[in-house]
Amino acid sequence: MTKTLAILPVILTGLLLLAGCGGTAAGSGGATGAPKRGGTLVLGENGQEPTCLDPHGNSSSDGPVTTVPVSDSLVWFDADGTIKPWLADSWQVSDDGLTYTFKLRQGVKFHDGAAWNAEALKVNFEHMKDPATKSPLAAAYIAPYKDAKVIDEHTLEVRLSSPYSPFLDILAQGYLGMISPKQIKESPQSICEHPIGSGPFVLDKWTKGQSVTYHRNPDYNWGPASAKHTGPAYLERLEIRFLTEDATRYNALAAGEADAIDFTPPQNVSDVKANPDLGFLTAIRPGHPMAFWLNTSRAPFDDVKVRRALLAAVDRDSIIKGISFGEYQVAQGFVTSSTPGYAKGLAGTIAHDPAAADKLLDEAGWTARDKDGIRLKDGRRLTAYFPIAANFPAQRMQIAVQTQAAARKIGLDIQLQTPPEQELSDRSIKGDYDLTSGLWATNTADVLWIQYSSKNITTDERRGQNVARLSDGKLDDLLEKARRSTGQAERTELYNQAQARLLELVPAIPFYDDPRPVAYQKKVRDLSFTPAYPSPYFYDTWLDE
Structure with a gap:
């Protein structure tokens, strides 16, 4: 991994x-x-x-x-x-x-x-x-x-x-x-x-x-x-x-x-x-697809409209087809299609729509632009920091570069950084980043609890896997009920609702179901x-x- x-x-x-x-x-x-x-x-x-x-x-x-x-x-x-x-x-x-x-x-x-x-x-x-x-x-x-x-x-x-x-x-x-x-x-x-x-x-x-x-x-x-x-x-x-x-x-x-x-x-x-x-x-490995997680605990991705804008701006189909020579399946949500509890009915919900992305950023108040075309609000540039390891996989680097280019077209400046390993680790624990990447494979939709329950946000006492630092009461309730459910039909419905909620919250840009x-x-x-x-x-x- x-x-x-x-x-x-x-x-x-x-x-x-x-x-x-x-x-x-x-x-x-x-x-x-x-x-x-x-x-x-x-x-x-x-x-x-x-x-x-x-x-x-x-x-x-x-x-x-x-x-x-x-x-x-x-x-x-x-x-x-x-x-x-x-x-x-x-x-x-x-x-x-x-x-x-x-x-x-x-x-x-x-x-x-x-x-x-x-x-x-x-x-x-x-x-x-x-x-x-x-x-x-x-x-x-x-x-x-x-x-x-x-x-x-x-x-x-x-x-x-x-x-x-x-x-x-x-x-x-x-x-x-x-x-x-x-x-x-x-x-x-x-x-x-x-x-x-x-x-x-x-x-x-x-x-x-x-x-x-x-x-x-x-x-x-x-x-x-x-x-x-x-x-x-x-x-x-x-x-x-x-x-x-x-x-x-x-x-x-x-x-x-x-x-x-x-x-x-x-x-x-x-x-x-x-x-x-x-x-x-x-x-296809079940669990969470390969994704770029967005740090929802701080600007600019504490605003759901900014998160939705970036998702709409990125042409995921074109990127994944190119980097995988047509071999990888584009992710349709926040669990892979091979995961028990996958919400098949939500497939096709994510659309590539740069015009919608521009509108969302306007609504979020990022209406002005500087000389480089980067959006401004209250004198601040719309900037996001993406620290990555020196040995970042080549395919993910290609995705990062193309995501950076798509973001720039709508006025969002994603800055790729390669800090020393210790600094990278320290920033990870502190939440000092705006984007990070990875995937999590497991054979149940409980991967959503691992990745998005507010209980799994890293604290001084515990290292958690909710790297998006998402805290949403409605989602937490759905995931806790699913974990405790003893009925398969009820559990599947709860996980389906959780996936729908995540499509509203956009804590990540899902790219591909990992084969x-x-x-x-x-x-x-x-x-x-x-x-x-x-x-x-x-x-x-x-x-x-």
Whole structure:
């Protein structure tokens, strides 16, 4: 995940929109023979290397792809959005939504021999919430977790402080994968470097800046409910290489040095699709689209008319088509189209209308202009500051420059700044910016609470993710009710209303629904995504060679 001002690295999950080239909808396929065992699969990653391989201490978009081979999840989030058993055989939820009773799968062992049981699950929950874990995601996702009680060896009763409808959904994410209770208790300092899970692969070595390698767990026999087979994984070994440069990653695939590459560069997708020796798999990452957030707590974006003006001035369709070679889908609102609870009926609401933008700024009192064409009010220029990191992704920089140009046409001066990293961090915490960028991927529309609840504005006591610093009572009420709702239809309606409210408030300029395009050699069979967070999943994968 890319770090920019006030933004944690991106995360992912949700209902998937899949497209195969020479493969099945669920992954690469087309083989007529039985799966073969053995071989090493090499995956080229995009260089967003995690700083920690502890799934609970991770927030990189490469996080799940490096940790899911090692750690299993409590439940499985299926492609149709249903929750299915995995390390939990079954569960019951109390009528008030405050108590979850999990019956756990028996016979599961961690790589160090520790048993999977109710105590192991409790220890994992406590590790996620422990401040010492420094969890950027898992702790936030299970914030309503209060405590747990071991009923018997394979039954755990979990109590929440308030009803939390996404609880089961987020427990399916790789960021909340289970690790050995023995390692948590006896050697917590070793988890970042070498996590011990119960998954289909055992971690061998992490060579920072280069790769992570794994070997098959020969005792594995507890795959998720949707798996195509039982028993150990087919692959003997797995290697994930960090290949930062787009050209390097694609050339490694073309030369056969990599069997598959993640985040296929958009400029190469058409070549991949045209190559009979390559296959293609993609999914739109659910959650919040890539956006430029507007700081609503200070001028000029404390005025909703100014925010609406900028949104109307930017030709998002043209920008996204250009920077993605036509591969990216323009965002239609504040959650992606693959997110459960997406308000499909609101698609097309955002219009490119420079004339309307000019009118809105006139109404806001910015009627005069200086010699450079920048609008003035009470002797002040209409200026907004956009501090960005020195390693700002090239595509986002193109979007920033084109947004800057569109804003200038309506008399708004967006100044792009590249302060030192420490200054950038300090300004992020203080709210000393007018624009910032990023995305947040997760498999529920509760991403709206994460990004826009007034409870998530950063304070001296707490680092929040509401970087737009939006505070709206009506929106807060809708999002709190949705979190507490125990009925799917009611929850969907509340999230739809929240999305409509955000289109009125315009706390951000949403640009595109972020895809995860994977290209692979045709010998790679049954490569798929984990639906709870679209990242490559290798349990069913095999090599036809």
